[in-house]
Amino acid sequence: MTTPALIALVAIALVGLASAAIGSYGVRVARSTSDFLVASRTVGPVSNASAISGEYLSAASFLGIAGLILREGADALWYPIAFVAGYLALVLFVAAPLRRSGAYTVPDFAEVRLDSTVLRRICTVFVLVIGWLYLLPQLQGAGLALTTLTTLPAWSGIAAVGVIVLLTVIGGGMRSITFVQAFQYWLKLTAVAVLVTVVLGLFLSDARSFDREAPPQFPEATVVQIRTDVVLEVSEQVRVVVDGEVDDRPVHGEVAWRPGRYEVTSGSTLSFAAGSPVPTVAGTPATDREWLEPMSGEASNQLLEIYSILVAGFLGTMGLPHVLVRFYTNADGRAARRTTVVVLAMIGSFYMLVTLVGMLSRLYTPQLLVSGNTDAAVLLVPTGALGQGWAGWLLGGLAAAGAAAAFLSTSSGLVVSLAGVLFTDVFKGRFHDFRLAAVIATLPPLALALAVTRLDFALTVPLVFAVAASTFCPLLVLGIWWRGLTAKGAIAGVLVGGGLSGVAVGLSLFGAVPPGWLGMLLYRPSVVTVPAAFLTMVVVSRLTRSEIPADVDKALLLLHAPERLGLSSDRRGRPT
């Protein structure tokens, strides 16, 4: 094993150890069930915001955003904006009322607000679907990181993350998770900030520019391993040594690629000389100038994609189970709102830094454009910029630590919230051990992650957001603000939104997706499914107007009246 691989492994192990240590410290503090599940609602706004940010900034954010920007350019800037804007929607519509509802999960909220067991069960199903869908890329991201850094097989990284997460969750519950995740947020921010500082310094002293009517260039002789079939687009003639299959024909030796498209089969190896132009994956901006300017693709599809991402991020964040649970650890509705504002600042600053990393990675890790494995950008930028040496290796170790913190925090947050739902809804009365629920919550996505080939974060994460936005967002927003919502309307809306987005997820993950706007809609369904869910919910509620809960006014008052009036359900004990 090489030195940089060892350094990266040590860094990841250190993160795991630190998390476990902080988690066990939290265990000592945790004394009650309330401590375990909701941290006794005594977490301050800043530490709670750190924990929320740490939980939210997943591998998809730490690795995926930079990779997207590396590949897509200006158009990828909308992804982090959508992810941050989701918290604005939380502040505006959900944070304080949800906290005041006393609901711990969306199923809780559904029951509190509409008193429907059926709706609660449906919501439970969707919580599990969303949670598992979201855990999948996290676990696979861990595999990617380990493979990229150490050449260990991907399954080892997936299994390792699964075990560490389980240990953390089982050890301390929410309280320790709070401290662990707050720590992990700052670790991630530190890693990215150091990375940006170093690389930006290099870039500024370099006087290189992106504004070139040409593809990026390999800064040095590079060998690219193609791990998945890829179609490359060559815009400038390039000489390449191929060992594998190109366009279904075995090729061995140096060839000259003229501008055009070449399909390279997985397992091939491409060798480029220093200074040669970089072929890019088809469908992405080929030249730096295209990359630098927005709307690089076909305008209508591009707009559709951007709006869909904005809708999914803006409205989907509030439906993520691990995000909702976090709000319950606030002291009151006011604190929940303030916490969310702090989160806006925290993740905003993180995404600014990550955007810079992605931008600079275009210069230092162009080989990822060839392999299509752009999600590894953050991990490889250090050695790409500083070269093979201790400086680069150490910086790479820091980046690896940040990545480890990313999957650990999001995964453990998801596991805690899923285990909470399993424990209270699915296994009610059958199991008395929260830890068993945690294990059960982890196993399905772990198995799936080991069995399925990895997909881009850019593909999977927006799909998860789309499902959340199509199901829970209408339920939460209408439930909090519209007294006319009925249980039947909510059920219909959730089923319609969830069904449509579920079909899109299934087709885009496992089926063939037609080209054009229809394919784009399947990849980014939220622009259709969210309005459909809202509309269904409103229409069906209107039709079943007579079933509006009798105590709707009291319920709404509970959600909106400040705690100081003493109406909060906290004082009456949780409904569940």
Added chain:
Amino acid sequence: MTTSTDGAPPSVASEHDSSGPPAERLRRAQREDADDALDTNSSWLREEIQRRIAEGRTRSGGRHARRDTVTSPGSVGYVPRHSVATPGPGAPRPGPVGGSPSPHASGLLRRERTGAAPEAWSGPSGPPEENGGADAVAQPVAQPTAQPTAQPTAQPTLKPTAQPTVASPFPRRIPGTNGAPPVVAPPDRAEATAPAAPAPVPVVPVPVVPVPVVQPRPSPTAQPAGAQPSPSPRPRPAAAPPHPAAHTPTAPSPIVPSAPAAQRTAGDPSAAALADQAPAAAVVAQPVAPEPAVAEPDPPAEDADAAAGAGTLGRRTSDPVAPETVPVPAWPRPRPVPGRATSGPAWLGSPPASTPAPAPASPPARDEADEADEADEAEEHPPPATVGPAVAIQSNQATQPSSAVVPALPTLSDPVFTARTPEPGSHEREQVRPGGVQVPEQRGSGYLRGGPPSRPDEQDDLENKRVRVVLAERKGVARPVRTVVDIQEGTGVGEFLRNDLIKTQLGIALWFAVGAGLTLGLLPLLFAMVPEIGRIEVLGLRLPWLLLGLLVYPFLFGLGLWHSRLAERVEQSFADHVQD
């Protein structure tokens, strides 16, 4: 729900306020401890806390001499009670407790509530019967002694009931009022009734009596908080002297009630007798009769003090804690005695008698707190009744020791009943006093024990005071509760406020969402329609990168911050509207 409880504090504050003046008096005459408790009027919460703390102090401190013996037990028991009863429940609980019918149950409840207290109480209660716990004895001592003496004299029904009621009421009332204040109040009340006695003691019983009576009434309301201290002013003068004496016997009448007791005990020798007489005079009318009775009682009182000191004390403690339990044992005891046997029935009857007494008491309460719910009053009244039984028991017990007294007791009790009945009806003690003429004997007996004679009056006063306290609480709380309830119940105003809140919040949220959505949503369109924008460089950065990579985050953060402030302001004004 909670709000109502929360609201209670204000009422408490009012009580304090009322107590304020008394507090001053108390301060002058009494000890610093009480002052401290009283002084802290700043916030009701503080007051409450201090009260509770002060209760312990006052009880112990106010009656320092008494403390020695009584303090620990009495204070302990009282504190829990107060804490428990202090808020809203305090008033009602006394009521149920007072409810002669189910005293036991109430006692059990109290014990549960008090928690630690129960032990002390139970201990005392047991001892009283058996002449148990010294601690219990200490508190009870003064009262018990007085009671016992009184009982012997024949106060069985009236005095006993009165005393018991007084004694138990104090604790109960005290809790109800607020820990410390209640304690004080009880003394005041007790003193008020009894005070009359003390006051009379120094001066001339008869003339003085009326004055004290009058004072007691006002004092109860005002003094509740400072009541304990206040006892010193009115009763204390009398009581203070008695206390020493009382202290020596069973000494530290643990609580205010004990103070009266102490007075009574103190009165044992001479002052006690005077006091007793005085109260009797004050309470009843000016009938001199009490004096004779008192004179007789005096010796017995002393005897009782000495002999029954522990037992009576225990009884008293038991009364406050678990009057019911005490009564039970007490009943048997009275029965054994010949006179008691009669008295026993009398006791049985006595509760009713006591009940009437409460009724009279209630009117005064109404006076002070007209608005107070009748039910509350009723509740309060019942407690006295229960107390009455307990007292009776005590007295019975006391009588037991002095069997000679017993015979008189029945007769006395009978008159007492009659006397009391009139009292309640008329409120006017004078009228009652006619009955009281007979009563004097009873009173005399009560006087013998120091507190007892005054107790009948005290009971009334106490009841009144109790009522007042409760009323005060409700008054303070009422407004907030109503508005909050309005909102919850969806009455016109409430619905308007609620809908206004939700609409305002939704409007703000939508406004911000539309603002953010338009800003972010138009940018892609703009970039698509006017590609040149994507080529503009600002500060060395392409405009899209500058906007989307950097500036958008502060923009979103600013929106969030702005919105959260607006929303908080809306909530604030809503809450202000509702709570005003």
